[in-house]
Amino acid sequence: MMKLDDLNNASATDFVALLDGTYEHSPWIAERAAAARPYLSLAALKVALARVVREASVDEQLGLIRAHPELAGKAAVAGELTAESTNEQQKAGLTACTADEFAKLQKLNADYNARFGFPFILAVRGPRGTGFTRAEIIATFERRLRAHPDVERAECLRQIHRIAEIRLNDKFGVTPILGQQLWDWAAELAVHSEDEAFLTCTYASPAHTAVAEQLMAWMRDCGFDDVSRDAVGNVVGVYNGTGDQRLLTGSHYDTVRRAGRFDGRLGILVPMLVVRELHRQGKRLPFGIEVVGFSEEEGQRYAATFLASSALTGAFDPTWLEQTDAHGVTLRDAMRAAGLPAKAAAITALKRDRSRYLGFVEVHIEQGPVLDSLDLPLGIVTSINGSRRYTGEIVGMASHAGTTPMGQRRDAAAGVAELILFAEKRAATVPDIVATVGMLEVPSGSINVIPGRCRFSLDLRATTDEARDALDADVRAELEAICARRGLSFTLQPTVAANAAPSDSAWQSRWEAAVAELGLPIHRLPSGAGHDAMKMHELLPQAMLFVRGGNGGISHNPLESVTVDDAELAVAAFQELCSSIQA
Ligand SMILES: [Zn+2]
Numbered sequence: 001m002m003k004l005d006d007l008n009n010a011s012a013t014d015f016v017a018l019l020d021g022t023y024e025h026s027p028w029i030a031e032r033a034a035a036a037r038p039y040l041s042l043a044a045l046k047v048a049l050a051r052v053v054r055e056a057s058v059d060e061q062l063g064l065i066r067a068h069p070e071l072a073g074k075a076a077v078a079g080e081l082t083a084e085s086t087n088e089q090q091k092a093g094l095t096a097c098t099a100d101e102f103a104k105l106q107k108l109n110a111d112y113n114a115r116f117g118f119p120f121i122l123a124v125r126g127p128r129g130t131g132f133t134r135a136e137i138i139a140t141f142e143r144r145l146r147a148h149p150d151v152e153r154a155e156c157l158r159q160i161h162r163i164a165e166i167r168l169n170d171k172f173g174v175t176p177i178l179g180q181q182l183w184d185w186a187a188e189l190a191v192h193s194e195d196e197a198f199l200t201c202t203y204a205s206p207a208h209t210a211v212a213e214q215l216m217a218w219m220r221d222c223g224f225d226d227v228s229r230d231a232v233g234n235v236v237g238v239y240n241g242t243g244d245q246r247l248l249t250g251s252h253y254d255t256v257r258r259a260g261r262f263d264g265r266l267g268i269l270v271p272m273l274v275v276r277e278l279h280r281q282g283k284r285l286p287f288g289i290e291v292v293g294f295s296e297e298e299g300q301r302y303a304a305t306f307l308a309s310s311a312l313t314g315a316f317d318p319t320w321l322e323q324t325d326a327h328g329v330t331l332r333d334a335m336r337a338a339g340l341p342a343k344a345a346a347i348t349a350l351k352r353d354r355s356r357y358l359g360f361v362e363v364h365i366e367q368g369p370v371l372d373s374l375d376l377p378l379g380i381v382t383s384i385n386g387s388r389r390y391t392g393e394i395v396g397m398a399s400h401a402g403t404t405p406m407g408q409r410r411d412a413a414a415g416v417a418e419l420i421l422f423a424e425k426r427a428a429t430v431p432d433i434v435a436t437v438g439m440l441e442v443p444s445g446s447i448n449v450i451p452g453r454c455r456f457s458l459d460l461r462a463t464t465d466e467a468r469d470a471l472d473a474d475v476r477a478e479l480e481a482i483c484a485r486r487g488l489s490f491t492l493q494p495t496v497a498a499n500a501a502p503s504d505s506a507w508q509s510r511w512e513a514a515v516a517e518l519g520l521p522i523h524r525l526p527s528g529a530g531h532d533a534m535k536m537h538e539l540l541p542q543a544m545l546f547v548r549g550g551n552g553g554i555s556h557n558p559l560e561s562v563t564v565d566d567a568e569l570a571v572a573a574f575q576e577l578c579s580s581i582q583a
Pocket of ligand 1: 252
């Protein structure tokens with residue numbers, strides 16, 4: 001087996017030779033990475049190799065992609081592939097295709113090549129490392145055939161890095177066993193769903209209760225000292241330390257409809273593995289670790305969101321118990337059906353005493369494309385964005401599309417269109433702020449009628465409250481100006497306003513140190529999405545760690561993906577964080 005020292009101490013020529021076969025027929029990648037030695041870790045080497053490719057010219061990138069064989073292509077059949085490719089294609093069962101599958105793959109190869117001018121690349125061993133099924137490979141092929149060429153080229157390069165990662169693991173004899181455990185747990189939890197074809201696990205449903213029970217069983221197996229489900233359905237595991245204070249951590253186990261497996265759950269499973277390893281080594285830290293599987297974060301079933309973390313901060317409003325879901329079931333009745341007491345006093349009693357806690361940390365899948373596009377497994381969150389949301393309507397005059405001259409129109413949809421373009425331009429002037437009109441509707445619109453009304457939504461987010469409020473003021477002022485100029489009127493209803501939750505600087509630094517300790521570059525980024533940490537921010541200093549999501553970072557979608565290697569690094573970062581805390 002290869003060792004990092006072998007690579008670090010080798011001559012540049014030997015370094016390239018040792019990495020031969022990692023990137024298909026492309027020694028230039030290792031040649032350029034040789035100068036950046038020594039590498040602190042295998043993860044650091046992987047990131048450095050990916051960086052060489054990212055900084056290469058487009059022609060060099062295309063050359064790398066084209067150095068790869070087609071999946072189940074003619075070269076595979078003729079036995080003309082590199083040893084590494086033969087091994088991978090065989091393991092994926094691509095050499096044992098049925099005649100139908102083979103014909104389908106040949107057609108896909110031809111169509112793909114015609115569209116993009118390079119072969120389709122997929123790390124067939126997948127995020128788990130054990131391989132996609134042929135049906136999954138074909139489905140991925142079909143999906144990516146429709147992608148934009150630039151997006152697809154970038155995806156091919158990321159797949160090549162994943163192929164290289166697995167080849168390096170093989171060379172080094174490394175198996176990410178903690179990451180694999182996490183991945184398998186996430187897969188087992190995903191079996192509990194309200195929907196047969198997709199993962200859906202909303203608050204207090206039978207699937208939700210089943211997940212809670214499974215988490216509790218695993219927590220006991222991990223060696224937690226105390227495991228329970230509290231009055232709002234949070235799963236709480238405590239691993240005692242030698243001192244009285246605790247580190248609070250966790251994330252949510254409810255999901256959106258048609259969810260991914262890792263959103264929320266990753267942040268419960270990572271610290272569970274940390275505790276399992278501590279328990280296996282018979283180790284106690286100077287502080288306890290309290291892992292909370294928050295029962296509700298997504299706001300899918302009831303209007304109130306953060307039910308679970310609100311209970312911990314003392315912000316649970318007892319009137320929420322009267323809220324009803326789409327079927328008219330009150331929160332109180334739903335809780336009772338799930339075996340929870342549904343008593344306001346029991347929920348109020350869950351409020352945590354801040355003096356007992358060091359702080360709150362949360363690990364979460366990024367749910368965005370940033371880390372994936374930078375080829376970085378981990379990122380440090382600087383702030384959870386504050387937001388303002390509105391629903392609005394512009395009213396003009398519905399009139400005949402043929403007879404109303406352009407200068408005499410009062411087109412409500414054109415007014416909203418102008419607002420969208422302004423919001424897009426305004427948000428782009430400041431880093432890390434975003435503005436989105438996600439819903440747009442011309443009620444009872446018609447092809448030959450000028451829109452008299454146009455309804456829209458507006459979602460504004462920024463890393464600081466000041467930036468959010470400035471964006472908000474500008475967008476609203478522009479809405480007024482547009483309407484005045486176009487002879488329109490408008491209404492604007494605020495629906496949500498959430499303050500930004502900047503990371504606590506001491507805790508953010510601890511995450512940064514932990515990531516640096518793993519040999520990885522520190523990349524800081526804001527969280528555009530809300531998280532339990534946003535609520536816990538009201539009670540405790542907090543900071544989050546993001547883990548790269550595959551498939552362009554897609555989330556709230558069955559395509560959401562995390563590799564076992566990235567999951568392993570998340571666990572390792574959490575371990576580093578724990579060992580850095582002086583309690
Ligand atoms: Zn989440």
